[in-house]
Amino acid sequence: MEVQETRVQTDRILTIPNILSMARLVGVPVFLWLILTKEDGWALFVLMLSGVSDYLDGKLARRWNQISNLGRLLDPAADRLYIVSTLIGLTWREILPLWLTAALFAREAMLAVMVLILRRHGYPPPQVNFLGKAATFNLMYAFPLLLLSDGSGWLAWTASIFGWAFAGWGTTLYWWAGILYVVQVRRLVKADATAD
Numbered sequence: 001m002e003v004q005e006t007r008v009q010t011d012r013i014l015t016i017p018n019i020l021s022m023a024r025l026v027g028v029p030v031f032l033w034l035i036l037t038k039e040d041g042w043a044l045f046v047l048m049l050s051g052v053s054d055y056l057d058g059k060l061a062r063r064w065n066q067i068s069n070l071g072r073l074l075d076p077a078a079d080r081l082y083i084v085s086t087l088i089g090l091t092w093r094e095i096l097p098l099w100l101t102a103a104l105f106a107r108e109a110m111l112a113v114m115v116l117i118l119r120r121h122g123y124p125p126p127q128v129n130f131l132g133k134a135a136t137f138n139l140m141y142a143f144p145l146l147l148l149s150d151g152s153g154w155l156a157w158t159a160s161i162f163g164w165a166f167a168g169w170g171t172t173l174y175w176w177a178g179i180l181y182v183v184q185v186r187r188l189v190k191a192d193a194t195a196d
Contacts, residue, residue: 013070017061020053021074028081035089035147043089044144050082051140076128079136080108086143095150096167103171104139107178114185121192126184132177138170 012018027046034043057075061067087104090096115125145163149156 012066012068015061015066015068015071016064017057017066018068018071018074020057020060021071021078024050024053024057024078025074025081028078028085031082032085032089035086036092038093040147040150044147047082047086047140047144050078054079054140079140083136083139083143084108090143090146093150095146100167100171104174107175110178111181114181117185117189121189123188126181129177129180131173131180135170135173135177138166138173142166142170 027050031043031046031050034040034046054075057071061071083104087096087101091098091101118125142163142165145159145166149160149163
């Protein structure tokens, strides 16, 4: 398993990238409330701001040498919480079918078990790989489009087509990345058992 990690460049907590990640986390309950109360325009606006800040926090952290342990925790946590809150909101409103939500939650549960196994063997959680980032990217495009599809007219019809395409690709890549993590964890555990 790749245990290579991006080197921590600062121990500071109050950096611009960390503040952007914290703002994204604060936006999660606001976003969920907006979806549940059918304030779709505002929900899409919050999601768009989240996407922009997600891009900026990583870019600025690298450019300004402000990669931190806190930032490496906050960024993926915010991504996962937005995905979870969107799944809850869209499933509650019956925009997403229950089977798709269950498939995505099952993958999250599988990864949580892998992190526990890694921790028991003294390893950090796996770094996000390109496949995982691509999966998140697809899902983050799918959800706003599916939210837009909850209506009528050509815009809703077009959003539905593209939203379901991104959802299909995202779910497939999400599981593929998850399976690769399982394979990596298995190899690590097997190597540890051989070394003992």
